[in-house]
Every structure is written in structure tokens, then in C-alpha cells.
Amino acid sequence: MDNFTRLTATACPLPQPNINTDAILPARFLKWPRDKGLGSVLFNDIRRDADGNELADFPLNKPAWRNAQILIAGRNFGGGSSREAAVYAVYDYGIRCVIAPSFGDIFAQNSVKNGLLTAAVSDAEAAELAAAVAADPSRAVTVDLDEQTITCGNRTYSFAIDPVSKNQLLNGWDDVDLTESFRQKIEDYREADRQSRPWAAIGR
């Protein structure tokens, strides 16, 4: 997986709360294999009308934000279903960081596994950032993961991320390789567990 350290890019405001994974990637696209390019259907049903025409009002459809690599969203971004394909759609579109007051837990975990940074700020800070880029779309935003800061114009905000996710994003770690190095510990656990929870095995 790609790691994330620092990014300076255009940021698109999308300030509605509760943009859930059904809105990020409608269920009918879940059949698509990833190589079909899920970025093309990111936010499909809020970005296009029923005939597939782009809605001019949707921020990502505006020329200034079409190539944004940062999203500034409202609270509870990515709540709802566990579909990791929602993260694929965000990432494949080209977005590398989502800033919001809060995220769906599973969405945030899935993001880490795919190199997408979810940066949590306060409601007021998210609103301020969204307003700043809405007023001047050409104003680039810089996100620094190591420092946990977001800089926009002459303002710098700090953001929250749990140390586990931070570690993994900075290093671009692959969990499976790491887990393999715990082989012996897993064996020891299972040995002891057979004694302490004999009923946990499959009953037949």
C-alpha cells in the first residue's frame, strides 16, 4: 500500500453531514471489480442525475475542484455499510485525504488499509476550512501527517488521528506481513485457548 506523509493540493468542500457509504458508492456498483475504475462512479447518485448527466451544483463537478485531492466534509462522513469499495472509489478518483469532524469507524479503518488519510477536526474548524476554500478554490491546503497539521492560507489547524492508523499510514505497512511475524504467539494462544475455551471450537 502507498504511504502518506505530506500533501499540498486543491481541497473541495462537501459540508453536508452524514454522507454515508451508500452516497459515496451506491450499492449497484458493488459488483464492479476494482480494475473497472470505481473513481468514475464516486458519489454517483448525488453527482449525476438519473440520466447520467452531471449536476452542475455538485462541488466536484465544478472545474475548480474536479481534480481536488482533498475533501472537506461534514460530520459522520462514511457512516453506514462496511463496503471498502467506497474507499476504493474515493481513492481511485484521486482523493488522498478527507477532512471531517467525524468518520464512520469502519470507513476510517478501511481508509488506513488503502492509504487514504481521514483527518478529524472540530465542527467549527471543518466549517472554517470549507468556507475558506469555497471563497477561494485556488487556495491550496497542506496536510502533514507526521505533524498532524492542516495549513490553509495563514491558518494552521491540528487534526486527530489514532496512533495506530498514523503509524500504518506513515509506513505504508502491510498488516499480513506483520502478522506473519507473530506466528509463534498465535500458536501459543491457540494452545492455551483450547484449555480455557474448549467450547469455542466448532461443535461438530
Added chain:
Amino acid sequence: MRHTSQTLFDKLWSSHEIARREDGAALLFVDRHFVHEGSFHGFSQIKARGRKVAEPNLTFGVADHYVPTHDRDKAIANPEIAEMVRKLEQNTIDNGVTLFGLRDRRQGIVHVVGPEQGLTLPGLLIVCGDSHTSTHGAFGTYAFGIGASEVAHVLMTQTLWQKKPKRMRITVDGQTGAGIAAKDIALAIIAHIHADGAQGHAIEYAGSAIRALSMEGRLTLCNLSIEAGGRCGMVAPDATTFAYIKGRPYAPQGELFERAVEDWSRLPSDADAEFDREVSLDAGAIAPVVTWGTTPDDALPIDASAPDPARETDEARASYIRDALDYMAIRPGMKLTDVAIDRVFIGSCTNARIEDLRAAAAVLAGRRSKVPGLVSPGSSLVKSQAEQEGLDRIFRDAGLEWAESGCSMCVGINGDLVPEGERCASTTNRNFKGRQGRGARTHLMSPAMVAAAAVSGHLADVRPMLAGRKV
């Protein structure tokens, strides 16, 4: 040594911890892993690494999300959907994993099948690539939904790295009124703490109203934990739990069952255990609840009116309400009982167990539905039980369609969709925009309340309809 008090969740966590990293992440052992058609991303990832499922005996496949609910004896007409079901069959065969497939009599929705088969037990850690895995917590189980990369990790290692969530206790004391279901309790909780209220937390439901719930009711409650943002939800195991498990196909038998009950009886939170957050609700104050908007916390008692954005002082909230009412085609301040519906759906992992079907049938018996509707039982076994009890006749006589089991209209990916612009009273869990189909409008409520809406043609209070009926 001083005895430190532990919550149910602490006990579940520590009995699964294999190792802990410096940054706080713990490697946990996974007791059961359920896969469904949507798990194909996870299987592709392991195939790309040239790997196989590490513990096929602890992995179970269930065909539910894409399966047709009609004409099961024929080939699936839509080639893309057929391919999803076929892929699951192939991946489970290739890896020696048991599959409750399309034509298996045990087939059903994964969160109904696990408990029904005795695969879900207290004290276990269960994962599945589906957010409503929280359902299994009803048994005192640490159960949560994971994404495709985590599915791949579990398939390859039978373990998972997790950061320990915070602990939250939601206590509901008192007695619920007649006609109040677990769904009403759950929606009342979500409305109270909001759709992201339990983010980062493991929820334990406690209190006399929770203890009084059947396993079916507890499953509904825990199912909806994710709609409050919770990582998982659980109820401490007790005599109700043990009685439900006893004799199920995959449950421990004989002496092993006795030993298990002894161990499970030690799982409940210690009396003085501390939680990071406490919330409490009065069961007696809960009325039948319906949703009016586009997230599950847009929930109000049936005798209330839709909100009016003009009365909101917070501009962001007002704009949210305007947008939600607009999508739902509901006038500000409109009485909820004036909202006319176009169809009903009784189904999903939230509310399609036998008790749910009985509750809906108790209202529908001898009555006609004013709108079309679909009833999809939670599993094929629930379906045959309902048929033995004659419930299918009640639904059919009321004018509703009696279908096969699957996720069906909960998410619509098998083709069972609410047409654009139509309004559906639904026993499901998500009223998100477009969830039941593009432009579809969903109102969440209990099975009895859906039945009441069907009979009335609009959202309605089920309580007067229960007069003189046995429920």
C-alpha cells in the same frame, strides 16, 4: 492482588488478545468468520497473494446479498448477479469452506443464520464483511463488521489487528408498553444519542427492559448498534441466551455445553465495572417510533409531526432538515400519521426472524393491506417455520407477496427495488437516500408498525389495532 473489575467487553477483549504492539493495536483471534457474495474483494486479495483460507473450519459462507427471492428453481436471469452468487460458490469450494448456498435449506441472511445454526455463541469473537455483524452481540459476543482488506487478513491468518474501542453502557430500565418492540427501543436510543453518538465505542445494553427481551429482540437491538455509530453492541448472556442455544446444530453438546454455560455465566460485567460513557432511557416513555428523514436518527414517536426547519435556530441543522424533508417529500410540520405510503417491506437482518413475522401477522390477520408489499423471511428455516404456523397465509390473504429469504429490498442489489419516488414502510435498518433504490423513500419502523401502515395506507399507530388481539 487487587481484583480489577471488568466489563463484559473487557472480558471478551482480553480472552482474544494474542499480542499488543507499542502503538496500542492488539492482535485478536477470530473464532468465526462469515463470508457472503460481497466478500469477493477479500478472496481476490488472497488469490493475488497465492494464498488459501487458513482456517476453513472457522469460516462459513452464506448466500444472501444477491440471491433472488423469486423463482429459485430457475437459473438467475441477470448474468451479473448470477456471477456474484457463482463466485461465492467457487471461492468457498476452492477453499474447503462450508457454504449455506442458494439451494441449501439453511440458507438465509448471514446475521440470522449464524445464531440459528448455533455458530454464534457467547464469549466468541465474530467478524464478517458487513456492518450489521454487530447483531451477533446479542449473545454476549464481540462481533463487528470489517472491510475487504480485513476480510483478506482474517482469511489468511484467522486474526485481526484492532484498537480497543471505548466502553459505553446504554441502560433501559422499566417496562415497555403494549405494542412496543425492540425496534422502537433501538430507534429511540439512536434518536437520543444520534447516528454517530456511539462512534469509537463498544456498546453494552443493560437494564430491566433489555433483560426482558427475547433473543430475537436482542438481535434486533444489537443489529442497530451500527446505526448509532457503534463498533459493536452486546447484551450479557443469561438464561434466555442459554435456552436459545441449547441443541442448535453447531452448538456445543452434552458436557461441553454444561461447561460452556458455566464459563458464559462469568461473562457479565462485574457489578462495579466502569464504562467510559453511560446513557440511560426510561422504557415506559418509549412510543412506537418511525423515521421521517434520511438517517436513522431522524426518528420520532408516531404521534409527532415532522420537524419544521423554520423553527430551527441552528442554520446547519435547518438546512439538513430542509434537504431531508425535500428528499422525503414531506411538508414541514406535517403530522406523521398523514404520510401516505406506496408499499411495505418486511424483511432484513434487523426484523425478519420468526417473532418479527408473528408480530406483523398478528396485526394483519383478517385485514387487507391497502398497498402492495413484500415479505422476505430472514432465513429459509424461518420461512418453513412461518409456513408451519400458517403465517404465510395471513400475509398472502392480506395481499402481500410471500417470498424467499435474502437481503432483498433492504439494499436492493438482488433486483428487489423500491421504484423511484415511491415511499416504503420498511422493517429494515437504513433510510439513507437511495438505499432501497434510486429516489426511493424509506421509513423505518417495527414489523407491527409496518403492518399497521399497510392496513392504513399511511404511517399509523399500531396500538389501537392490537385491541383484543393476542400478540
